[in-house]
Amino acid sequence: MQDPIKPIPTPDQKFHDGNPATGELGTIVSADWLNNVQSALQATQQEVLSVLKDTGQNADPARQDQLLQAVKKIAWGGNNKPTTLAGYGITDGLTLRPQLGDRVDLNNITDDGLYHNPANAYAANGANYPVPYAGLLFAFSDGEMVYQQYQSFNNAGCWYRCRYRGNWTQWQKLADAATTLAGYGITDGATKAELKAAVDGLVSGAPGALNTLQELAAALGNDNNFAATITNKLAGKSSSLAGYGINTLALSTAQTSQIFKTTPNVYDNNLYTNGTLELRSTGTDFPSLGLHRPGNSAVALVHKNYGDDTLMLKEAGGGEYRVWHSGNDSQIIKKRRYRIHADDGTSLDTSISAGEMGFNYGTSSGVNGPFIAFGGLGGSIDYSCQLTADYGSGSIMRFRTRNDDAKKWNAWHTLVHEDSPAFLAKADKASTLAGYGITDAASKNEMNAAVDGVISPRNAVLTTAQTTAIVKTTPNQYDPNIYARGTMMLQSTGDDFPSLGLHRPGKSAVALVHKNYGSETLVLKEASGAEYRVWHSGNFNPGPSLVQDIRLGAMESVMIWNGPGYSDTAGYVITGVVNGNTDAFPDVVQRRPLQKQINGTWEGLNKSPIFP
Numbered sequence: 001m002q003d004p005i006k007p008i009p010t011p012d013q014k015f016h017d018g019n020p021a022t023g024e025l026g027t028i029v030s031a032d033w034l035n036n037v038q039s040a041l042q043a044t045q046q047e048v049l050s051v052l053k054d055t056g057q058n059a060d061p062a063r064q065d066q067l068l069q070a071v072k073k074i075a076w077g078g079n080n081k082p083t084t085l086a087g088y089g090i091t092d093g094l095t096l097r098p099q100l101g102d103r104v105d106l107n108n109i110t111d112d113g114l115y116h117n118p119a120n121a122y123a124a125n126g127a128n129y130p131v132p133y134a135g136l137l138f139a140f141s142d143g144e145m146v147y148q149q150y151q152s153f154n155n156a157g158c159w160y161r162c163r164y165r166g167n168w169t170q171w172q173k174l175a176d177a178a179t180t181l182a183g184y185g186i187t188d189g190a191t192k193a194e195l196k197a198a199v200d201g202l203v204s205g206a207p208g209a210l211n212t213l214q215e216l217a218a219a220l221g222n223d224n225n226f227a228a229t230i231t232n233k234l235a236g237k238s239s240s241l242a243g244y245g246i247n248t249l250a251l252s253t254a255q256t257s258q259i260f261k262t263t264p265n266v267y268d269n270n271l272y273t274n275g276t277l278e279l280r281s282t283g284t285d286f287p288s289l290g291l292h293r294p295g296n297s298a299v300a301l302v303h304k305n306y307g308d309d310t311l312m313l314k315e316a317g318g319g320e321y322r323v324w325h326s327g328n329d330s331q332i333i334k335k336r337r338y339r340i341h342a343d344d345g346t347s348l349d350t351s352i353s354a355g356e357m358g359f360n361y362g363t364s365s366g367v368n369g370p371f372i373a374f375g376g377l378g379g380s381i382d383y384s385c386q387l388t389a390d391y392g393s394g395s396i397m398r399f400r401t402r403n404d405d406a407k408k409w410n411a412w413h414t415l416v417h418e419d420s421p422a423f424l425a426k427a428d429k430a431s432t433l434a435g436y437g438i439t440d441a442a443s444k445n446e447m448n449a450a451v452d453g454v455i456s457p458r459n460a461v462l463t464t465a466q467t468t469a470i471v472k473t474t475p476n477q478y479d480p481n482i483y484a485r486g487t488m489m490l491q492s493t494g495d496d497f498p499s500l501g502l503h504r505p506g507k508s509a510v511a512l513v514h515k516n517y518g519s520e521t522l523v524l525k526e527a528s529g530a531e532y533r534v535w536h537s538g539n540f541n542p543g544p545s546l547v548q549d550i551r552l553g554a555m556e557s558v559m560i561w562n563g564p565g566y567s568d569t570a571g572y573v574i575t576g577v578v579n580g581n582t583d584a585f586p587d588v589v590q591r592r593p594l595q596k597q598i599n600g601t602w603e604g605l606n607k608s609p610i611f612p
Helices: 031-054 066-076 120-125 192-204 213-219 226-235 444-455
Strands: 113-117 135-142 145-152 158-164 288-293 297-302 312-315 320-322 356-361 368-375 384-389 397-403 499-504 508-513 523-526 531-533 550-552 556-559 572-578 588-598 601-604
Touching: 031 066
Parallel strands: none
Antiparallel strands: 113 135, 135 145, 145 158, 288 297, 297 312, 312 320, 356 368, 368 384, 384 397, 499 508, 508 523, 523 531, 550 588, 556 588, 572 588, 588 601
């Protein structure tokens, strides 16, 4: 096709008529311009003829629709206008799909498009419809995601859901247009009525002379620094209750009283005075915290002294009890050693105090196995007892006691049992206690006398130089009825308390009494009247501060630095020193981390929350 025809060469590029009266000439059309027009028309005609020819038409001077038919045929094949997006070559439009029939499962509709359900029954009989109503389903899929929207008939709402990797979410309903907060499910907003009621309540709740801001300002003396003014006036007031003559402060409130400190506490030796709350005495008396149930009971927690009397529980009735802690109770096994071994320079003779347990590698007792040290005075080795057992065969158990009057250990003794070598060595089995050389057990006659003494009148006395033994010939069952079916039962009338008396005539006497369940399951009662609870695992919890399960971890080799400013890391035990060359100085130390088992995990003591 040629370029556009050039305009006529006049100043305004338009044709003009001449004016004979004025002598003005008309626009002169040159042959060159007309030739251009002719050429352009011919070229245009040729372009149109080419379109007609491409659509199979010949030029017909009698027709005026040939170009129109050619365009239609090129666009959509003649007079057959397309009825689908595909007919127009459109690939990214949403397709109108066939209607949904009866008993259709919407979970299976994943192809893009619009699906019309014309009947409520189809929805009711189908599967996975949000509501049993006719409606229009929109579906769009992209990879693993499929989106569905269902606009239901009968104002049942618009619903939506999504499928991801084969899993459909629940249908969710689009909220209907609402005119109130409640209509949108908003529960934390104030309505106009609530706002008006709040303002009215604020105003109506004030006195008539103070129900406006102007009146409040006037009441404050129009002082925009009212807070500073009051603070300055309060600065001259007393800083203590005593300054106002107040000696006893009673707090009457239905809420729990709380004290909040705004600066962090420092866990140091001054925590007693720099902590959250300090109860201070005059110095000659004892600071205490009273716990009072008016008309019922009252106790006080008192700091009396250091050591055993650090904290005392004092009852209003006069009873006074020590509060146990790790600094004043040496009767609980609270220290565990990894091992006692000659290679470590440790021995049961010199390295153990009362309240320890661990594993002994044959030192002193000659037994390889676990040991326990208990008793003693003041938590030390004095007057304590050591017990160790063989771990290999499990047949040897030895014990000894400490005689600190003579400052020495007594000899080790071996416990004898039915499998002991000394017992089995007796080839000739005897039929009597005397036949085995046993002199400290009761014979049948003595046992019968003992039983007769138990069932005889209350004050019957069993007189014998032998230890009284009660032997049951059938096994005990360790079940809730063992109290009645065990080796021996002490039974009261039901209204009193069964007891076992331990009497040293002329010296002292105590009774072990079953008083009640709980903390009073067993009570130790002295002849003087004093009464003590017997601790057991059901009423005494030593707490997490008691050390259990301690060991040395894997060995590490650490270079020794020859210079100032270096020290070993805390929480390790040095187990060896190595000189790897010919000089006179050690090069490497071997160390093992000291570890504690906490909640099943071995933690280094330098990392443990129990040992900061």
